[in-house]
Amino acid sequence: MFERFTDRARAVVTRARDEARAEGQRPVGTEHLLLGVLADEDNLAVRVLRDAGVTADDLRTRVRRHTETGGMGLAEADAAALREIGIDLAAIVARIEESFGPDALREAVPAPRRRWGRRRHTGGPFSGRAKKALELSLREAVRLRHRHIGTEHILLGLLREGGGLGALVLSEAGVDLADLRRRVEAALAAA
Incomplete structure (x- = not known):
């Protein structure tokens, strides 16, 4: 391509x-x-x-x-709608990070695996x-x-x-x- x-x-x-x-x-x-x-x-x-x-x-x-x-991928309007019904996103994020550590909500990137022999294409970056x-x-x-x-x-x-x-x-x-x-x-x- x-x-x-x-x-x-x-x-x-x-x-x-x-x-x-x-x-x-x-x-x-x-x-x-x-x-x-x-x-x-x-x-x-x-x-x-x-x-x-x-x-x-x-x-x-x-x-x-x-x-x-x-x-989190929320648009401003979505975050405002959640605040309107009493949900504080910042407090939820803080609580999650307090329990599970900083950047707990970030998508985890798996560690690269070592492969012996032939290397397969995994989809790239x-x-x-x-x-x-x-x-x-x-x-x-x-x-x-x-x-x-x-x-x-x-x-x-x-x-x-x-x-x-x-x-x-x-x-x-x-x-x-x-x-x-x-x-x-x-x-x-x-x-």
Whole structure:
């Protein structure tokens, strides 16, 4: 699949890996792919995001907030709704960390296992959602009858996957994902 990626799309994947490493996280998630897309200010996907009012700094802050709080994955509206019915998320997180230790809510990364003999491919450094988003970027390119996969196809794949932290932070930033999808497709048609 990666042979169909443009140089810019490959750079997005490389930047996404760098983002995940910089945070000390493994594997690469949809949020890292989104930040990788935003790193190159001159690509079509970034221009569409910028027109939609999205800034890289805002999204980076939103991603950091989610990953620093244990990655509960709750949107602001969800957290507000829970507060409204008397549930204090901060108190629950504090109590869990008191009982089970700091970062108890973070997804555990298994220690690498030593294997003797032939090494099997286990899926690489990508989370399930990130792999799905990359697969969907290929499907989007095929659907649009493009022979390449560019940054805009990666963005379309992230939007179509829709359940990862990348889509969540875009929604929190006030972006209508369906509208953003239409904008990307319109920009592709115009290009």
